[in-house]
Amino acid sequence: MINxxxxxxxxxxxxxxxxxxxxxxxxxxxxxxxxxxxxxxxxSARIVEVEAYRGSEDPAxxxxxxxxxxxxxxxxxxxxxxxxxxxxxxxxxxxxCWPAQRAGAVLLRALAPQQGLDEMWExxxxxxxxxxxxxxPAKLCQAFGLDGSFDGADLVTGERGVVIADNAEVVLxxxxxxxxxxxxxxxxxxxxxxxSGDPNVSRPGGNAVRGLRRDEV
DNA sequence: ACCGGGATGTTCT
DNA sequence: GAACATCCCGGTG
Numbered sequence: 001m002i003n004x005x006x007x008x009x010x011x012x013x014x015x016x017x018x019x020x021x022x023x024x025x026x027x028x029x030x031x032x033x034x035x036x037x038x039x040x041x042x043x044s045a046r047i048v049e050v051e052a053y054r055g056s057e058d059p060a061x062x063x064x065x066x067x068x069x070x071x072x073x074x075x076x077x078x079x080x081x082x083x084x085x086x087x088x089x090x091x092x093x094x095x096x097c098w099p100a101q102r103a104g105a106v107l108l109r110a111l112a113p114q115q116g117l118d119e120m121w122e123x124x125x126x127x128x129x130x131x132x133x134x135x136x137p138a139k140l141c142q143a144f145g146l147d148g149s150f151d152g153a154d155l156v157t158g159e160r161g162v163v164i165a166d167n168a169e170v171v172l173x174x175x176x177x178x179x180x181x182x183x184x185x186x187x188x189x190x191x192x193x194x195x196s197g198d199p200n201v202s203r204p205g206g207n208a209v210r211g212l213r214r215d216e217v
Numbered sequence: 218a219c220c221g222g223g224a225t226g227t228t229c230t
Numbered sequence: 231g232a233a234c235a236t237c238c239c240g241g242t243g
Contacts, residue, residue: 061235070227070229085227086228088225088226088227089225136237137235138237182234184233202236221241222238222240223239226234
């Protein structure tokens with residue numbers, strides 16, 4: 001039980017997002033997560049890029065073909081962290097959404113580091129500039145030390161020391177929106193959102209894989 | 218800046 | 231055996 005009510009370095013209290021925040025359609029939750037703070041111990045960062053995965057209705061979702069050992073957390077209650085292993089070496093983190101069984105999730109794709117940067121640099125020795133710390137789904141897991149032992153962690157109680165908190169200081173402009181990145185069933189759905197112009201966004205030009213250009217909103 | 222390819226091993230077919 | 235919600239490095243302009 002750590003950091004259920006984390007404090008900023010300056011002393012102002014942070015408000016942890018309640019369960020009800022996550023208990024909604026991931027398409028609604030995802031853009032609302034922009035600007036919120038991911039907090040673990042002294043480390044905190046503003047969420048600047050997310051993608052929605054719509055459970056069993058979404059061919060690109062890990063939950064599309066039903067529950068397996070890997071994706072079991074997605075089928076549990078909302079407000080927990082779904083952390084999975086991919087490409088033989090990387091971890092990625094999602095916030096579980098929707099009521100249990102619907103298996104919705106929001107992938108955290110990029111963060112803007114706020115505090116505890118020294119620990120992030122230590123966790124990411126290959127990073128050369130600050131925007132390399134959290135500018136990708138696997139990078140941010142490295143920076144925050146998130147791995148399989150955090151799969152299922154409750155973001156509301158802060159049971160394993162990780163929470164997502166409100167961030168009243170940030171005024172949020174209308175986010176940019178485009179297609180999701182790195183999925184093979186290219187669904188055509190624009191279920192990725194990012195903070196316009198933020199240098200930490202993983203691919204500012206949209207889905208620009210292999211020379212493809214995407215229209216931005 | 219952009220592009221191509223290798224790393225690396227779990228999960229599911 | 232193939233796929234994988236990625237990253238990093240080394241090539242070329």
